[in-house]
Amino acid sequence: MARVKLIIPKMGESVSEATVISWFKNVGDMIEIDETIIEIATDKVDSEVPSTHEGKLVEMLFQADDVVKVGEAFAILEIEDDDNPITTKPFTSEPEVVKVVEESVVEAVKSTKTIIINPGERFYSPLVKNMASKERIEMAELEKIPGTGKDDRVTKSDMIDYIKNRGATSTTSSEAPKVAPTISGDSEIIEMDRMRKLISAHMTMSKQTSAHITSFVEADMTNIVNWRNKIKSDFKKREGQNITFTPIIIEAMVKAVKDFPMINVSVDGTNIHIYRNINIGMAAALPDGNLIVPVIKECQNKSLVGITKSVNDLALKARSSQLSPDDIQGGTITMTNIGTFGNLMGTPIINQPQVAIMACGVIKKKPVVLEIEHGDVIAIRHMMYLSLSYDHRVVDGALGGQFVKRVADYLEQFDTNTIV
Numbered sequence: 001m002a003r004v005k006l007i008i009p010k011m012g013e014s015v016s017e018a019t020v021i022s023w024f025k026n027v028g029d030m031i032e033i034d035e036t037i038i039e040i041a042t043d044k045v046d047s048e049v050p051s052t053h054e055g056k057l058v059e060m061l062f063q064a065d066d067v068v069k070v071g072e073a074f075a076i077l078e079i080e081d082d083d084n085p086i087t088t089k090p091f092t093s094e095p096e097v098v099k100v101v102e103e104s105v106v107e108a109v110k111s112t113k114t115i116i117i118n119p120g121e122r123f124y125s126p127l128v129k130n131m132a133s134k135e136r137i138e139m140a141e142l143e144k145i146p147g148t149g150k151d152d153r154v155t156k157s158d159m160i161d162y163i164k165n166r167g168a169t170s171t172t173s174s175e176a177p178k179v180a181p182t183i184s185g186d187s188e189i190i191e192m193d194r195m196r197k198l199i200s201a202h203m204t205m206s207k208q209t210s211a212h213i214t215s216f217v218e219a220d221m222t223n224i225v226n227w228r229n230k231i232k233s234d235f236k237k238r239e240g241q242n243i244t245f246t247p248i249i250i251e252a253m254v255k256a257v258k259d260f261p262m263i264n265v266s267v268d269g270t271n272i273h274i275y276r277n278i279n280i281g282m283a284a285a286l287p288d289g290n291l292i293v294p295v296i297k298e299c300q301n302k303s304l305v306g307i308t309k310s311v312n313d314l315a316l317k318a319r320s321s322q323l324s325p326d327d328i329q330g331g332t333i334t335m336t337n338i339g340t341f342g343n344l345m346g347t348p349i350i351n352q353p354q355v356a357i358m359a360c361g362v363i364k365k366k367p368v369v370l371e372i373e374h375g376d377v378i379a380i381r382h383m384m385y386l387s388l389s390y391d392h393r394v395v396d397g398a399l400g401g402q403f404v405k406r407v408a409d410y411l412e413q414f415d416t417n418t419i420v
Helices: 106-112 126-134 156-170 194-209 222-239 245-259 304-319 397-412
Strands: 002-007 017-023 036-041 046-050 055-060 067-069 073-079 212-220 265-268 271-274 280-282 333-337 356-360 364-372 375-391
Touching (some): 036 073, 212 397, 222 245, 222 375, 245 280, 245 304, 245 333, 245 356
Parallel strands (some): 280 333, 333 356
Antiparallel strands (some): 002 073, 017 036, 017 067, 055 073, 212 375, 265 271, 356 375, 364 375
């Protein structure tokens, strides 16, 4: 018999650690290849980790709520000893050298001037140090934060809870007694779940990071509505899925990004990263009411049918909680369809580190003045508001306004002879 270590896989460029949510197996259980062993959570998504080998689980190296680094072993299997070099990698007592992908905190330190130096023995992950730097938490303060992780380690959840309550506690004496929340007869106090805490922290960080500004335009969607009504039945029969307005709007966004590439960027300190690929994030509601943003990669290389299939596939995976870490990584600009909820317009918050997010309102019939050859007439048209929130640090009003107007232009100029 031989032993092998199961390793936490890489889960995106900026993900360096994960929290163990639960184990699907116990010590002594037989494991098959690709069978799920644990469920882990990052600040982006929850994922199930399958086994890369077949054998018996002999050791669980972490427990629920422990933090484990990418590239670190989380379990040990006992496997059949044969000549296969992949499945008979021996387990030794020597330290195993693994590549650990960690988030860099250099820029956070530079921007906040808060240097996190740990003179003690308690370990702080790069993510925790980064959060401390952004919130200007000195090491003396960080050491006082209670840790719920292994060996009293401070986890991301600990930091979120501490930062949330920091403002209230900082105005009182350190010796002041804690005040327990009160529940009146007509209200109930509930704690945010983990996903809601992460969303809260991310949205607050975005507003603190970017100088938000929003521009609005109105688009005439009548030709698109009529075209879709004409082809949707045949499309469903042929492709086995629906064609919605979302991929059509995304296609228009892609064309507009090509015209205004400086909207497809991110900010890193005083540097601007201009992306060649147009990776559009698509805000989607989860079954529990939380929000996630799967990403359609390289939209500039996809046809309308290709974008439609990507939209439907990601939406289905989001509804069934099957999104992988790669599905939500690498976005360069985001769109959110608030019209799904009957909303006319909105001012969405930028999805960092991007610099722009577009919201699409409900498509609604209304009387509109049209300029025709023989004068102006009032007609019933299908109209939709588009709004673009953008980062005024790098996107000025001219660029933001021109971009969202160009999206509307492409929608209104949609070729009704398009064959899908």
